[in-house]
Amino acid sequence: MARQAARPISKTQNTFHESRAPRHMRSPNIHPWALTRPARNFCARRPREIFIAKMKRESSASSSIARHKKRRARNEPCLLLPPTKRDRPVNQHKNRSLARVRAFRASGQLFSFANIAAAAAFALIAIAATGPAARAQSVTATASAPQQQPGTVELEAYVVSASRTAQNVKLTPSSVTSISLSHMENLQIPDLRTALQTIPGVNVSETGGAAGSQSAIYIRGANRNQTLFLIDGIRMNAEDWTGNYANYLGAADLAGFDRVEVLRGPQSTLYGSAAMGGVVSLETARGRGSAHGSVSIEGGSFNSIGGTAAIAGRKPLMSGLSASPQSLSYSASLSASYTENDRDYNIFRQASGSTRIEYQLADSFTAGFTYRGLRSHYEEPGPVGDPTQAGDLNLNLDIATVYVDWSPIAAFDTRLTYGWVQNIYDWVNRDGSWPSNAHSTRNVIDWQNTWRAIEQIQVVAGVNAEWSHYDSGDAPASERLASAYINVVANPVKNLELTAGVRGDDYSTLDSHATWRAGAAYRIEQSKTTFRATYGTGFNAPAPQYAQGGGHYAPSPDLKPEKSKGWDIGVEQDLWNDRITLGATYFRNDFDNKFAWDYGSYPYPTYNIPDATTKGVETYIYARPVDNMGVQIAYTYLDTRDNNGACLPRMPRHVLAADVNYQFTKRLFAGVGFNWVGGRPVDSSWATSEMPSYSTVRLYGGYEVCSGLKLKLRLENLFNKKYDTVAGYPALPFGVFGGIEWKF
CATH class of the missing domain: 2.170.130.10 (TonB-dependent receptor, plug domain)
Known part of the structure; x- marks a missing residue:
């Protein structure tokens, strides 16, 4: 278990039990009035001045809080505040003191008020930004973010992660x-x-x-x-x-x-x-086009409530520093959510935010800043039948980057990035025992250079340095990394791409390690067929605690890094005027020196085990058989074996994900999703029986009431399938969720 108390667990202990502990039933809690009343308010045909004045009055934090307190006084459900004990069934199994309940309720309301106020502020800023001044921007900027039909599968034409450009x-x-x-x-x-x-x-x-x-x-x-x-x-x-x-x-x-x-x-x-x-690889959104934004709120089963507000745009700048075109792009988002999930002692709430600010001078210079933060509280109920592993987790995560990108000449580009990551992980068992107050920070400097020597050859080379520090309360550990890499992409003839690269990594906690990779792709334009193949090596460095000791781990100075060799070969075919894209890839990976732990003693020693092999086929179909319809299907067949011939835990043989959606009218959009996971092996060394297969179905739909305002409804786990993705932790049952989204 990834989140476990600092206590020894024997190899023979069966942590997961077959029987299910009783839990109180909570019926889905969707409030139709919350969907219809705002729709009437937003869509009223009124002059613009009256509309904006009304929005400002209703988004006032004080009036909003007063309205919802009145609803509470009348014992009506309120979507914008986390439910109190009066709004949900009393759980006799939660052994909390009265002071803790009051503190939790107060913190939950404060959490909700702060984020609602921030969302309202973002909405007002966006409304102001979309006034006449913003609309005066050039037509070129406004047209840079075209709208796409909801039913269309939006596969990106370009990717960055494959070659770092x-x-x-x-x-x-x-x-x-x-x-x-x-x-x-x-x-x-x-x-x-x-x-x-x-x-x-x-x-x-x-x-x-x-x-x-x-x-x-x-x-x-x-x-x-x-x-x-x-x-x-x-x-x-x-x-x-x-x-x-x-x-x-x-x-x-x-x-x-x-x-x-x-x-x-x-x-x-x-x-x-x-x-x-x-x-x-995930990337914070960049501002494009004229100023625009969105506000959404959703609620439903398990006393769930959540909201999101976002703004983005790009504005031309005038400066006496340069006569070249300049621009400032920006994006920002805020979100918050609360849910009680389905099991006892399983409340989750989170607040997160992100922003990107980027200045561009002509096409030669760009400087930017990104930030993303997350604050969450999660009540872990533990596996069914074992409440001793229940506890509270508080997570604070911050990640920020500052970067400069410069192209002194058309054939050369250099980018310097500084990144900072901080994780604060505070865990305590439900009975107050075995607290884990662990913090980590990482500082990163990455310098990447891209040189197109000639039209047919591109060289990407760079250096990277990282400083990481981990503090679990008893034995702080630090780690330094220095690395260098070079990758060459060549196009000797049209529609043929060859790539090869090598990298060296030097960790302060182990010896230097080198990896390499090569690949080729060729596209036949007449038949719109692409063939591709790659071969490469990989490695995974052990944590400083594994080698040096600390936290739950005993020193293991002879520990080696994990290694792998892998290759794949595949084909992709576009059909019917690009309405259908289908592909298949065969792959194989050979792993060596995998990490394992001896749980028979504490602290846990770490050691390497012999090789393991994974191989299989992944296939996909993206289609638009008729206008306004989208179809996507992804299927993976996987065969995994360890050195004894047994299947690797949590590696199912079959995984299928499918979705079909259709735009019935200009305003009405609906779809159905299907997931199937089969051929599941044992979950872990503690579980002795194979995991059963399962399938789930979801329905979703949206209706555009008026321009920019959409009502949404989704039904998850439609047939109320009972299953676990990890043994002992049942997934959520049938749930209904509805919401409103406003884009402006």
Whole structure:
């Protein structure tokens, strides 16, 4: 279990139990009045001046709080405030003191008030920004962000992660999928982990089974610590649990992101440690076009409530410093959510925000700043039948970057980035025992240079330095990293791309390590067929605690880094005037020196185990068979074996994700999603039986009441399927959620 108390667990202890502990039933709690009343207010045909005055009055924090307090006094449900004990069934199993309940309720209301006020402020700023001054911007800037039909599958034409520079996705040798987050919002996918589940070759598990619980990404059978997680180009991975991306992934929504790129196969040559199975890269949205924004709110089952506000745009600047064109782009988002999930003692609440500010001088100079922050509180109920592992988790995460990009000549570009990441992870068992107050920080400097020597050759080279510090309360540990890389992309003839690269990494806690990679892609324009293949090596460095000792781990000075070799070969075909894109890729990965722990003694010694193998086929179809219809299907077959021939835990043999949606009228849009996971092996060394297969169905729809205002409804786990993605942690049952979205 990723989030565990600091106590020894024997190898033979069966942590997960087959029986389910009783829990009180909560019926779905969707309030239709909350959807219809704002619609009437927004769509009233009134002069612009009266409309803006009304919005300012109703977004006042004091009047909003007063209205909702009156509803509370009349014992009516209130969407904008976290439910109190009076609004939900009293849970006799929660053994809290009265003071703790009052403190929690007060903090929850303060949490909600602060974020609602901030969202209202953002909305008013955006309304002001969309006035006559903003509309006076050039037609070129306004047209730079075209609207796309909701039913269209928005695959990006260019990707960045495959070579660290913009590259045509049809010609890249790597298997990469890039989908805009606006497309995920059209499909009403509520969070980041669900969005990743729609991509071929990817499987996501939730240790907790509910919103806010730790989540892990498995790409092509690689373990979760063998998948690199990047935000704005900064590495989030760390073997230490404070810096593990699993906590962020479980709590993160889609607010403020531009798109997600998933790069599959060994990628250590470009990205270093942990990129053995692949890379997940997320980028904070850039401001484009005239000023625009959105405000949305959603509520539903499990006493869930959430809201998001965002603004973005780009504004031309005039300055006496230069006669060249200048611009300032900006984006910002705020989001907050609250849910009680389905099990007892399983409340989750979070607040997050992001921003990007970027200054551009002509096409030669760019300077920018990004920030993303997350504050979350999660009540972990523990596995069914074992309440001793229940506890409270408070997570604070901050990530910021400052960057400068300069092109002194057309053929050369240099980019310098400084990044800073801080994780504060505070855990305590429900009974107050075994507290874990662990903090980590990382400072990153990355210098990347891109040189197009001739039209057919592009060279990407750079150096990277990182300083990481981990403090778990008893034995602080530090780690330094210095690395250098070079990657060459060649186009000797039209529609043929060759790539090769090498990298060296030097950690202060282990010896230097080198990786390399090569690939080729060729596209036949007449038939619109693309063939691609790659081969590469990867590695994963151990945490300082594993080698030096600290926290839960005993010193293991002879520990070696994990290594891998992997290759793939695939084909992609466009059909019917590009209405259909289908593809298939065969892959194989060979791992060596995988990390393992001896739980029979405490602190836990870390050791290497022999090789493991993963192989399989990933396929996908993106189609628009008729106008206004979108179809996407991703299927992965995976075969994993350890050195004894047994299947690797949590690596299902079959994963299928499908979605079909249709724009029935200009205003009405609806779709259905389907997921199936089969051939599941045992979950862990504690669980002795194979996990059952499962399938889920979701329905979603939207109706545009008037220009910019949309009502949304989604039904999750339609047939109330009972299943666990991790043994002992049941997933959420059937749920109904509805919301309002306003774009301006």
